[in-house]
Amino acid sequence: MSARNLDPGLAADVPDTDDVGVANRRAARRSRALSLASFAAMLLFWTAITGSGLWKPVVDPVFLPSPLAVLQALQKLLNTGYQGKSLLHHFLISLMRFGLAFGFCIFVGVPIGLLMGMSANARALLDPPIETTRPIPKLALLPLFIIWFGIGELSKTIVIIAALFPLMSISAMQAVRSVSIRKIQAAESLGASRWTIFRRVVLPASLPGIFTGIRMSVGVGVTMLVGAEMVATSDGIAWMALSAADFIQTDIVLVGVLIMAAMGYTLDRLCRLIEARLVHWSGKD
Amino acid sequence: MSIAPIALDHADRRAAAKLVFDGVSKRFGRGPESVLAVQRADAYVGEGDFLCIVGPSGCGKSTLLNIVAGFETPTAGEVRLDGRLVDRPGAERGVVFQQGALFTWMTVLENVAFGPRARGVPAAEARDRAMAYLEMVGLKSFAKRYPYELSGGMQQRVGIARALANDPDVLLMDEPFAALDQQTRELLQEEIKRIWKRTRKTVLWITHSIEEALFLASHLVVMTARPGRLKAAYAVDFDSERDPNVTTSAGFTSAKREIVGLLREESIEAQRQEGVAT
Numbered sequence: 364m365s366a367r368n369l370d371p372g373l374a375a376d377v378p379d380t381d382d383v384g385v386a387n388r389r390a391a392r393r394s395r396a397l398s399l400a401s402f403a404a405m406l407l408f409w410t411a412i413t414g415s416g417l418w419k420p421v422v423d424p425v426f427l428p429s430p431l432a433v434l435q436a437l438q439k440l441l442n443t444g445y446q447g448k449s450l451l452h453h454f455l456i457s458l459m460r461f462g463l464a465f466g467f468c469i470f471v472g473v474p475i476g477l478l479m480g481m482s483a484n485a486r487a488l489l490d491p492p493i494e495t496t497r498p499i500p501k502l503a504l505l506p507l508f509i510i511w512f513g514i515g516e517l518s519k520t521i522v523i524i525a526a527l528f529p530l531m532s533i534s535a536m537q538a539v540r541s542v543s544i545r546k547i548q549a550a551e552s553l554g555a556s557r558w559t560i561f562r563r564v565v566l567p568a569s570l571p572g573i574f575t576g577i578r579m580s581v582g583v584g585v586t587m588l589v590g591a592e593m594v595a596t597s598d599g600i601a602w603m604a605l606s607a608a609d610f611i612q613t614d615i616v617l618v619g620v621l622i623m624a625a626m627g628y629t630l631d632r633l634c635r636l637i638e639a640r641l642v643h644w645s646g647k648d
Numbered sequence: 649m650s651i652a653p654i655a656l657d658h659a660d661r662r663a664a665a666k667l668v669f670d671g672v673s674k675r676f677g678r679g680p681e682s683v684l685a686v687q688r689a690d691a692y693v694g695e696g697d698f699l700c701i702v703g704p705s706g707c708g709k710s711t712l713l714n715i716v717a718g719f720e721t722p723t724a725g726e727v728r729l730d731g732r733l734v735d736r737p738g739a740e741r742g743v744v745f746q747q748g749a750l751f752t753w754m755t756v757l758e759n760v761a762f763g764p765r766a767r768g769v770p771a772a773e774a775r776d777r778a779m780a781y782l783e784m785v786g787l788k789s790f791a792k793r794y795p796y797e798l799s800g801g802m803q804q805r806v807g808i809a810r811a812l813a814n815d816p817d818v819l820l821m822d823e824p825f826a827a828l829d830q831q832t833r834e835l836l837q838e839e840i841k842r843i844w845k846r847t848r849k850t851v852l853w854i855t856h857s858i859e860e861a862l863f864l865a866s867h868l869v870v871m872t873a874r875p876g877r878l879k880a881a882y883a884v885d886f887d888s889e890r891d892p893n894v895t896t897s898a899g900f901t902s903a904k905r906e907i908v909g910l911l912r913e914e915s916i917e918a919q920r921q922e923g924v925a926t
Contacts, residue, residue: 546750548737548745549743549745550766551719552737552741552743554763554767554814555763555766556766559766563751563766564751567753644752644753644795647752648748648796
């Protein structure tokens with residue numbers, strides 16, 4: 364076929380990436396500026412009511428230390444650690460507890476969800492245990508887990524797993540079940556085997572849904588971390604914040620809270636970044 | 649250039665046909681709520697024929713195609729391809745859908761090479777074959793793009809190339825151009841006709857557009873309103889290469905008038921049924 368057989372509007376037909384790109388970039392820049400302004404306003408408000416040593420604080424520093432005081436507390440924690448262990452140690456142990464549970468759910472929960480999406484039998488078998496235990500607040504099970512699995516790392520990891528597992532497996536199952544039947548039929552009539560259809564059609568088509576579950580798990584996982592470090596431990600960032608609260612060391616509490624916030628935020632950004640690379644085509648059917 | 653009535657139950661031609669519909673009926677659901685979508689369809693498509701099925705919307709023409717594709721099983725009767733019973737999807741029956749059937753996560757090239765790869769053709773050979781068909785539909789330079797970067801018309805070309813790259817015995821097309829604008833549709837129709845003349849594939853084409861059917865088909869079947877039965881069949885011969893203005897010729901216009909007349913009765917019937925249903 365020669366070029367004259369193409370639509371006359373072919374060139375105009377191709378989405379004009381340049382124009383769209385410029386408009387998108389401008390919108391992105393504006394929303395970034397707005398976010399930054401909102402963040403600065405919060406910081407300013409915090410500084411204003413706490414004085415930061417510049418004027419008389421409106422709120423007693425015992426309840427809310429100034430941003431500067433929090434920064435100083437962070438500096439001190441970095442230098443001398445907390446309760447005999449370095450801040451890095453507390454951070455890494457928290458990250459490990461979260462990471463183990465998170466990794467387990469990605470490598471076991473997601474595949475089980477995929478299996479449930481693919482096979483009615485697997486669904487019939489695995490749906491009841493997941494669905495019936497889903498409404499239980501998993502933190503309420505922590506005392507039980509401690510009795511069963513001891514006061515070590517295992518019970519802490521398991522309580523986080525208990526919260527993340529259904530999130531990831533059910534979102535993976537839903538993702539598989541909502542794959543367009545058209546695309547599966549297309550693959551079938553191209554002669555693809557069941558395994559090929561799973562690997563090259565169902566799995567990639569499910570990725571956006573799987574990522575939704577993974578990103579929800581980041582938020583829930585960090586929350587669960589606080590719960591898991593409430594009892595039977597003497598390290599971890601959440602434990603540091605909780606134990607500092609007992610001595611009304613509000614500045615240390617805030618350092619702990621901010622570190623966890625930063626951790627959650629960073630992990631979420633990381634997930635988004637991977638998602639954007641892996642499923643750039645999502646929602647563009 | 650004209651149309652001429654033919655009998656779809658012609659015993660000798662049926663016996664020699666590529667694709668045969670033998671008393672095919674399809675009922676959806678059970679009991680009083682069930683709907684009879686297709687009723688006792690008897691037809692055949694000869695080797696190298698381009699058969700268009702036209703009918704009012706909801707007449708079951710897509711159901712008929714889904715049965716041939718193996719996506720649906722008939723409630724009664726059977727479909728045979730080269731004498732073999734059709735009971736599941738298979739690579740010898742290539743399907744082109746209306747839209748939304750491309751693999752969004754693959755490049756255009758990967759989409760077209762999917763069939764050969766799935767059937768075990770080595771990667772390099774599958775790639776070459778895919779490129780050849782992309783060239784045929786004029787999209788060679790878009791091989792590395794993703795479907796969402798392409799216009800609707802270009803996406804349909806990819807779908808056609810993908811089906812052709814598998815070298816199927818029959819091409820099944822379910823209103824492939826229905827979602828496109830008029831200009832794109834007309835150009836693609838000419839292109840499809842050219843490809844068909846070149847490859848001489850057996851084609852089963854579903855459409856609600858009479859003009860499209862008359863322009864493309866070597867054979868045309870008119871379907872009734874639900875329950876869909878085959879009302880009339882014609883051998884069609886309109887060649888735009890011999891006459892570029894064939895679609896405005898007297899023969900084309902009178903053929904169109906004849907089919908429109910047949911379909912008008914059916915559309916009125918279809919709307920009456922919908923009125924009863926709602």
